Amino acid sequence: MDWDSKIASNVKQIKPSGIRKFFDIAAQVKGVLSLSIGEPDFAAPDKVLDAMKKSLDDKETSYTANSGMLELREEIAKYFKKHYKVDYDPNDEILVTVGVSEGLAMSLLALTEPGDEVVIPDPAYVAYPAAVELAGGKAVPIPTYPKDDFKVTVEALEKVVTPKTKALVLGYPNNPTGTMMTAEELMPIAKFVKEHDLIVLTDEIYCELVYNGVKFTSFAALPDMRERTIVFNGFSKAWAMTGMRLGYICAPREALAPILKLHQYAIMCANTQAQFGGITALKDCDAEVESMRQEYDRRRKVIYKGLCDMGLPVFEPRGAFYIFPDIRCTGLTSAEFCEKLVQEEKVAVVPGTAFGDSGEGFVRISYAASMETIQEAIKRMSKFVDKYRK
Ligand SMILES: Cc1ncc(COP(=O)(O)O)c(C=O)c1O
Secondary structure: OOHHHOOOOHHHHHHOOOOHHHHHHHHHHOOOOOOOOOOOOOOOOOHHHHHHHHHOOOOOOOOOOOOOOHHHHHHHHHHHHHHOOOOOOOOEEEEEEEEHHHHHHHHHHOOOOOOOOOEEEEEOOOOHHEEEHOOOOEEEEEEOOHHHHHOOOOHHHHHHHOOOEEEEEOOOOOOOOOOOOOOOHHHHHHHHHHHHEEEEEEOOOOOOOOOOOOOOOOHOOOOHHHEEEEEEEEEEOOOOOOOHEEEEEEHHHHHHHHHHHHHHOOOOOOOOOHHHHHHHHHHHHHHHHHHHHHHHHHHHHHHHHHHHHHHEEEEEEEEEEOOOOOOOOOOHHHHHHHHHHHHHHHHEEEEEEHHOHHOOOOEEEEEEOOOHHHHHHHHHHHHHHHOOOO
């Protein structure tokens, strides 16, 4: 069978994730210190695990409602109201998904017609452009720059918007740069999307992980934005529940109904045990989340200082668990830097180019790793940068 000729052309065009590719190279080198994974090094809180175990003891092994357990949707609605003063009706404006990943994929399938353009700040999380292209749309990068700490600007948006532009994807706190946009900074973007009648897909998965007293505000909480915004969030990062695959979408009911239709057929419902864990995560784990956030913050300060001390230009990240130093002083490309660093010093970080063309000259370092790993990795990187510095 000639499978190649049978595979859908839009799938063939999608490049495999640059993170995965690099991760595989690093996995072949023994004793590597990995700062390449965007995944907490903590386990989920014990209370979450207990709730999941109890649901098994209680033989709660059936499907839930397609949109997720009502109790979980109610907790999500409360969370939104408490943090951002935005109301979502748990009955038909919240959908529990298999992580943000599923939420994004289903939403883009529900929204995208062939030829629709979806604008995405570059660099960006790898799944955004792929999800747009798989849905038949055109992913249009919006370049962002180190001088702006990689924040998206109206100026850059104006250059890429066309009559075919349907949606804007936002992801703050940001993977891969660690940049954060406050409500005040997002206001001009809100004005722009209203003027151009765009939908906003906002991935707020790192909303709990902000530092230096920065306040996170959901894009949906900005004036007039709730009606045109689809919010994605989940339990993978702040609650360290990546493997449970649990996330959610909050959106106006007219937007959510078609997404639910796709979710019903493709997924049925998110995992039942994970949903029991999610209820406890929202009800009862603020202290655990705060203690992990504080630990990331300590590591963030150490790695920021370490990179500054080795003379790499870098801005201080305000969110998520990534830092994005400028490595151009070495004369190496992002890919060369990462390949040589892993071969010569056994430290794995990810080329900025895995996240888009604007990432050239930068590398993504994840500080979701132990303090000892971070300190040793800084020593090795410092030696490496000294060797190549031009
Ligand atoms: C910005 C961003 N969004 C979404 C995801 C995936 O989230 P989930 O585990 O909820 O599918 C990740 C994972 O790295 C991420 O960094």
